[in-house]
Amino acid sequence: MAWALALGLAGGGAAQATPAAQMNPRKGPSAWPERLQLDYEVSARVGSLPLRASGQLQWLLQGDLYEASLTMRLPLVGARIQRSRGRLLPNGVQPLAFSDQTRRLRRFELDWAALRYRHQRDHEAEQVGPLQTGTQDRLSxxxxxxxxxxxxxxxADALWTVPVLGAGGVQPWTLRLRAQEPTETPAGVLPAWRLARHNTQPEDTRMSLWLAETVHFLPVRILLQEPDGDWADQRLRQLPQA
Structure with a gap:
C-alpha cells in the first residue's frame, strides 16, 4: 500500500525532538538542525477506502550521531513507525541501523567495516547481504x-542515483530533480524542488518529493503511488517554530 512505503522510506531509540528547529553551531553549508520535528496531514486511498491520517518526521543530532523517526497513523489500518540511526559525516549520511514496525518488525544493521548488512523480520532467520558505498535506508x-x-x-533535470536498502537488498534508485514549483500545503504555498523516482518498473512504487529550503530541504510533500492504485499524499501541516 502507498501509505506503507511512505514510512518505508525508517534502529535505535526514537528521536525525542521538539517542534522548534535548533541550529547546529557548525557554520557554512554543513550546518544542520540539531532538533527538528515536522508534522504532516495525510490523505490516502487503500483499496476503495479514502482515509485521513497524521504523520510526523523527527530528527535529533548529537555530535555526528543522528536518530530519526517517521510515524504515520491511519484509522482502521493502524500505525507504522520507522527509525533510523547513524552518523552524519562530511561526505554524507551513513545509517547504522534501521527498523520498520507495523504488525511485524523488520530490522536492519549496517556494518560498514565489512560492507555487509543483516536483516531480520520478527524472529525469522537472519539474512545477510552486501552493502554499496553510500547506501541509504528508506528514511536516511x-x-x-x-x-x-x-x-x-x-x-533542473539533474539525475541522482542512490543505493537504497530494503527487504530485497540494496537496489539503485534513480531520482530526477524536476524543477522548483509552488507547492500547496496546509502550512501555505511553499517553493519546493520536486524530486521524482525515475525509470521505475511497473511493479515499483512511484515516489515524488517536494523539498523546500525553508525546512532545510526536507519534504514538505510526499506523494507515493502503488501499482495496485493505492496512494498516499503527505503535506506539511505547519512550519516549525524558529
Missing amino acids: LFFELARRLRLQPPV
Whole structure:
C-alpha cells in the first residue's frame, strides 16, 4: 500500500525532538538542525477506502550521531513507525541501523567495516547481504537528499542515483530533480524542488518529493503511488517554530 512505503522510506531509540528547529553551531553549508520535528496531514486511498491520517518526521543530532523517526497513523489500518540511526559525516549520511514496525518488525544493521548488512523480520532467520558505498535506508534517504541540495546548487533535470536498502537488498534508485514549483500545503504555498523516482518498473512504487529550503530541504510533500492504485499524499501541516 502507498501509505506503507511512505514510512518505508525508517534502529535505535526514537528521536525525542521538539517542534522548534535548533541550529547546529557548525557554520557554512554543513550546518544542520540539531532538533527538528515536522508534522504532516495525510490523505490516502487503500483499496476503495479514502482515509485521513497524521504523520510526523523527527530528527535529533548529537555530535555526528543522528536518530530519526517517521510515524504515520491511519484509522482502521493502524500505525507504522520507522527509525533510523547513524552518523552524519562530511561526505554524507551513513545509517547504522534501521527498523520498520507495523504488525511485524523488520530490522536492519549496517556494518560498514565489512560492507555487509543483516536483516531480520520478527524472529525469522537472519539474512545477510552486501552493502554499496553510500547506501541509504528508506528514511536516511530523505536526509541525504536534503544534504545534497544544501551543498549543491539545484539544477533542473539533474539525475541522482542512490543505493537504497530494503527487504530485497540494496537496489539503485534513480531520482530526477524536476524543477522548483509552488507547492500547496496546509502550512501555505511553499517553493519546493520536486524530486521524482525515475525509470521505475511497473511493479515499483512511484515516489515524488517536494523539498523546500525553508525546512532545510526536507519534504514538505510526499506523494507515493502503488501499482495496485493505492496512494498516499503527505503535506506539511505547519512550519516549525524558529
